Amino acid sequence: MNREVSERIHILFFPFMAQGHMIPILDMAKLFSRRGAKSTLLTTPINAKIFEKPIEAFKNQNPDLEIGIKIFNFPCVELGLPEGCENADFINSYQKSDSGDLFLKFLFSTKYMKQQLESFIETTKPSALVADMFFPWATESAEKLGVPRLVFHGTSFFSLCCSYNMRIHKPHKKVATSSTPFVIPGLPGDIVITEDQANVAKEETPMGKFMKEVRESETNSFGVLVNSFYELESAYADFYRSFVAKRAWHIGPLSLSNRELGEKARRGKKANIDEQECLKWLDSKTPGSVVYLSFGSGTNFTNDQLLEIAFGLEGSGQSFIWVVRKNENQGDNEEWLPEGFEERTTGKGLIIRGWAPQVLILDHKAIGGFVTHCG
Structure with a gap:
């Protein structure tokens, strides 16, 4: 028995502190635990409280499995951030004009945890580190201590391939305006887009330089994990492994690790609607007739944009569920x-x-359709 415990694979999971990153990495930690690995989630004090209840519920259902939390210190005020700014949700509550600069400062401040990560790796000697794409410095830490670092991407192979080919071929620089459509060269499917839609970060900006670090750390890491599945986007999974990263695995949809009704209902934060009331409403609709609209917790729409969505929904005559972040x-x-x-x-x-x-x-x-953003 002792030998079995000592040989158990131990994976560290380190999500970026935002709901869209934390939720799938928690799902992944549960998935690995069910396969016999010991899983440890690395996070900050406020975010640890978000993980505590779902982990406790998971352990109650699976008492023989190992999953836990390691808390890293993140002194917001000392790092030049507002008190309590440990999650991107905090930033989204700011005025739009202030949120961009604050997000960048928050992004760069995460490097404060580098030394804590290295100390914990040295102490626990894990089998691997799964660290979010937004932690490029984690590759160097893991390499220094001889631990494989896997980059986690919550987005799709499709969007990763589009970004790669945009950087390589720069088609947006060969058209008249930022709203002129063009085909992304070299990709399967003749994908037509505009520069405005692609939201290309200019290389000389702080965000552009940061994303360059992200790409370099990905190149130097052991491999890449993507929350997708092969049947959904096989052409782009093959393209990505041929041209971008040979060691890339699709391990999704990670949401399927939520098997019980309670797990599905309480994935992430507490819902702002009674789950049974929501299900009762859906039960009254015919199969495939409802459009679900949700643009995630990180979006900031203007009133005018939301009005246009509302007019479009009403004009369509379609049944819908529309999630609007307050x-x-x-x-x-x-x-x-x-x-x-x-x-x-x-x-x-x-x-x-x-x-x-x-x-x-x-x-x-x-549900017959899902309108969302690029993630």
Whole structure:
């Protein structure tokens, strides 16, 4: 028995401190635990509280499996950040004009944890480190201590391939304007896009330089893990492994590691709608008839943009669930909704203000389409 425990694979999981990164990495840690590995999530004090309940529930269901948390110190104020700024959700509550600079400072401040990571690796001697793409400095730390570092990408092979070919061929520099469509060269499928849609970070900007570090650390790492599956985007998975990173594995959809109803309902934060009420509404719809719209926790839409979405939904005549992240700066102001919109779409549409039980919704047979961002 002792020999079995000592030989157990031990994986460290280090997510970037944002819901869209933490949730799938927690799912991955659970997946590895179910396969017999010991899983340890690395995070900061405030984010540890987000992990505690789902990990406790998972351990109660699987008492023989090993999964835990290691907390790293992250002194926000000393790092030039506001008190409590340990998660991108904190930044999203700021005015849009301030949030960009604060996000960059937050991104760069994570390097403070480098020494703590190296000390923990040295002490525990793990089998591997799975670190988020936004921690490029983790590759150097792992290499120094002889531990394989795997880069985690929460996005798709498709978007990674598009980004790669845009950098290599720079087609956006060969068109008249930032709104002129062009085909991304060399990719399967003749993908047409504009520079505005591609949101290309200029290389000389702080974000452009940071993304260059991310790519270099990926090249020097042991390999890449992508939250996708081969049948979804086989042409792009093959392209990525041929031209970008030979050692890349699709290990998704990671959300499938949530098997129980409670796990699906409470993936991430507590929902701003009663799960049973949501399921009852979906049960009343015919299969494949509902469009689900959710643009994630990191988006900032203007009132005008939200109004256009509302007009489009109403005009389509389609049944829908629309998740709108509540902006704390707006208070109770709902100028983003056309007057009488909810009355006119009663029974046809459901607006969830805040956090939605997304896995539970997407798992329902009534959902026929998903409108989201590039992640």
